[in-house]
Amino acid sequence: MARTDAEVVTAVRRGDREAFRELVDRYHQVVLASARHALGNAELARDVAQETFIEAYRCLDRLRDPERFRSWLFGILRHRCLKARERMGPATLPYEDAIREWAMPAPEVEESPVLGCLDQLSESDRQILVARYLEDLSYEEIARAMRLRVGAVRVRCLRARERLRLILTRVQAEREVTPCR
């Protein structure tokens, strides 16, 4: 039977460094996905996800309630993503690269139609969907992280969920004729 987060955290704090692998193993997919949604760049997201786990390990003694490792970890990730975005600055390309990108056909990447269509959602909708349905945070945890009231989170979740449903329904209908991208 798998150990709980709190049990693993306690083991790591007692000096069992390898136990941390369980946490990385458990959360790396969600952390990678969240970082990718926040940054829009797979390579950078990977770096930020790594740094997030390293920081979590180094600061594990600051985690007051080991039961809440998950929300604490995503708090670190959110902070790291903000920093990374600050460093990135506005999305610009050198003129030559921009021309080349424009002139060349888009690579044939087999990407999920759902992911492609997420671009049609607003930034705040994407954030709330990622926090609730990927990071699996409760309304209360999201409210704390985003400095909102729980009622506001509930409404935003509902709206984001509804927009996602409408977009997917529409795209599904369109895909019967042409692919989304």
Next chain:
Amino acid sequence: MPVTGCQAWEERVAAYLDGELRGWRRWCVARHLARCARCAEWAARSQGAVRAFQEAALPPRDEEFVATVMERIRALPPPVWSGAPSRWAVARPAVFAAAGAVALWLVMGPMLAPLRDGREACAQSLRQLARAMRTYMDAHDGTLPPPTRWREAVAAVVPETLPGCPLAPEPSPAAGYDFFTARSPAPAFARAGYVFDAERTGFAPRHRGRGNVLFLPEGDVRLTPRPPILLTAGQ
């Protein structure tokens, strides 16, 4: 939500799907979904969209990523926190509380001094009053003064025996005798309350149900001439 009649359920159904409802609320929404086909259909499609999002957004397991992170962690020097929480972390709240108490005492001490002095002056007055009462009782076969003689009985000790909480007579024609009101400068002292114990001819901490109890605001002390005399005050 599909129909206007179900608009009111919109938020609740979404919260239900998100596992945010408990108890009665959860039961209400479950019952509504069981009865309302349109809402149930909407809920199913909405959940379908969320599942599609979750499946699409989650990347496959990445063993290489896990290995890289663990490699970097192994390369780190042993953390200082390994083992139980540090003694400082455990003792920190107590240390801060003690420091706060000392600081509070340093700040508040001078402010409390007058109150302490007032309390002592008032206590001394009560002791003197008790002695005066004993004197009266010794002279009258061990009996306390009747209400009409109370003023006469305490006249000898008022006001000079009560510098801490000087008495002022307050005529009460309805009762047929005077009340004596004094203001205690020490609220803490006044709140405690003291009763004149005729047998011991002294003041003892207040006993409920014995004698005249008069609570007056802001530390006022009121003496009534009915034995046993109860001196009390406070909120």
